[in-house]
Amino acid sequence: MPLRARLAFFGGGVVALALLIFGLLLYALLSRSAVTNQDDALRTRAHDAAASVVIVPGRQAPTAPSELTRSADVFVELMSPDGSVIYSTGVLNGAPPVAPQSLLDTATQHRGSFATQGSLRLYVLPYSGGYVMTGQSTRVVQNNISGIVAFLVISSVPALAAALIASWLVAGRALAPLKATALAAEDIGRTRDFGRRLPATRGRDEVAVLSASFNGMLSRLQDAFDSQRRFVADASHELRTPLTTIQGNAGLLASRDVGDEVRQAAAADILEEGARMSRLVDRMLTLARADSGLQLALTALDLKSLVDEVCRQASGTHPETGLTVMAEAVSVDGDEDAVRQLLWILLDNAFRYKRSTVEVRLYADSGWARLVVADDGPGVAAGDRERIFERFYRADAARAGSHAGLGLAIARWIVAEHHGRIIAGEAIIGGAAFLIDLPLLRPS
Numbered sequence: 494m495p496l497r498a499r500l501a502f503f504g505g506g507v508v509a510l511a512l513l514i515f516g517l518l519l520y521a522l523l524s525r526s527a528v529t530n531q532d533d534a535l536r537t538r539a540h541d542a543a544a545s546v547v548i549v550p551g552r553q554a555p556t557a558p559s560e561l562t563r564s565a566d567v568f569v570e571l572m573s574p575d576g577s578v579i580y581s582t583g584v585l586n587g588a589p590p591v592a593p594q595s596l597l598d599t600a601t602q603h604r605g606s607f608a609t610q611g612s613l614r615l616y617v618l619p620y621s622g623g624y625v626m627t628g629q630s631t632r633v634v635q636n637n638i639s640g641i642v643a644f645l646v647i648s649s650v651p652a653l654a655a656a657l658i659a660s661w662l663v664a665g666r667a668l669a670p671l672k673a674t675a676l677a678a679e680d681i682g683r684t685r686d687f688g689r690r691l692p693a694t695r696g697r698d699e700v701a702v703l704s705a706s707f708n709g710m711l712s713r714l715q716d717a718f719d720s721q722r723r724f725v726a727d728a729s730h731e732l733r734t735p736l737t738t739i740q741g742n743a744g745l746l747a748s749r750d751v752g753d754e755v756r757q758a759a760a761a762d763i764l765e766e767g768a769r770m771s772r773l774v775d776r777m778l779t780l781a782r783a784d785s786g787l788q789l790a791l792t793a794l795d796l797k798s799l800v801d802e803v804c805r806q807a808s809g810t811h812p813e814t815g816l817t818v819m820a821e822a823v824s825v826d827g828d829e830d831a832v833r834q835l836l837w838i839l840l841d842n843a844f845r846y847k848r849s850t851v852e853v854r855l856y857a858d859s860g861w862a863r864l865v866v867a868d869d870g871p872g873v874a875a876g877d878r879e880r881i882f883e884r885f886y887r888a889d890a891a892r893a894g895s896h897a898g899l900g901l902a903i904a905r906w907i908v909a910e911h912h913g914r915i916i917a918g919e920a921i922i923g924g925a926a927f928l929i930d931l932p933l934l935r936p937s
Contacts, residue, residue: 497664504660508654516645523641527634528614532607534567535616539605539627542569543620559583561590561613565633572597572624579623587647592617592626612831617865660848670700674707687715724884728777735766735773742766776899779834780884780906789828789910793934796862799829800855803836811844820855823862827911835907838900839866839927846870850922861913861930867920878917 559566568583570590576597581589590613600606600617608615616627677691690711691704726818797820804818816876843851847868854865873881880886882905904927908915913931920926 497668500664500668501657501661504663505653505657508656508660509649512645512649512652514643516649518930519645520638520642524638527637531614531629531634532616535607535614535629536618538567538569539616539618539625542571542627543618543625558589560937561585561628561630565630565636567627569627570626570628571622572626574623574719576624583628585611590615590626590628592624597624632681660735668696670704674700674704677705686913687711687718720884728773732770732773732853735770738766739763739770739921753873763792769796773899776903780899783903784905786788789831789907791826791828791911794825794829795822796825796832796864797855799832800836800853800864803833803840804853807837807840807844814844815850816848817850817852818854820853820904821857823855823857825862825911825931826934827931828907831907831910835904836864836866837930839929842866842900842927843868843870843925847924852920852922857933860933862933864929864931865926866929867925867926868925869921869922872919872923873917873925881917882915 502684558581559568561568562585564583566583568581568590570578570582570592572592573579576594577593578589578591583590590610592615593608593610594604596608596615597619598618599608601619605616605618608617608630612631613628614631614634615626617624617626619625674691677689681687681689689832690708739762742762745759746756746778800820801818804816808814809814840851840853843866847870850869852865852867854863854867856863877886882901882903884899905915908929908931911931913929915930916928918926918928
């Protein structure tokens, strides 16, 4: 069943329930009121009759008493102290109604008493010469209440119909923006036009919040889609260059008209480009695992020992470069392999762009283990210091040359997994400096 129909029926059901409760309460109230009014009328008539008997005794019975099975009038009956009928203005099936002895006793005890006997509502009042009994058919109350019930039923039908129609119209008006949103979302998904946005809705109701949230989701989805598209394009470009080099050198090696020196150079180029492709693929896999929700397992880590070890290995790999290391004893919660990879990424970057010197410093500062890797190269322009952490972002030629990779994007992910921060800035020695803050290991 459509949501609009369910809302309409729900609104109609609420109105029907409200009408039912109102009708029951009104019925109970009017029933009680009708019985009370009848009792008051009987009591008043009895007191008036008792006063009249005292003032004018010996009144004769009417020549044509009312038949109570058909009459709705109040009858008056005088009885002697023993309960025998002296005078009555009504008869029931041809004979005056007779009050039971129990009603007479109760009336004597309480100076008047009510009772319902058959189809009659009776009231007995004792007086000096016996008893006065007044009564009326209960059909009077039933007829009044039946009329009220008929009125409630007849009036509730158009009210319920009006409630259903109003609920249908209101539900349609309320659901119209949601329907438009659903159609727009379906059209956006079909055309993959993530730049499209839903029209802004005035007000601050739920539909406006939904439209704003949906537009925000589309913006993030467009950014992710554009980022993925750029990533695929840049990765394809980065892989095409070494593949072209490998294919060219492989063709050269396959030729018979080359010397040993040329073959050796071609083989070296193939090895170098193959290693470059391997690093690129490994880093792409690392980022793919990061995007899939990979979380690092953090344990207590002696950061100074790790920095000393990696820098020693880096000095052996780049003996021509002056590498200065100043490390204090600090410990953090970290993943050893990931932090090692982070250090190699930053050192490789520094060695690539240095002129002569690379500097590494590690010290504690205000609850953080601060690691600084700097070089004396051309540095990073202020406008590029945030964007160089994007995947395959190409900075200016002075810093990046023809290289655009994934290392700094991986570095930022590793630092984020360690609940730290990484910032690119200007080094004291003149080039670029990468500052990494990791939370210090809390003492147990």
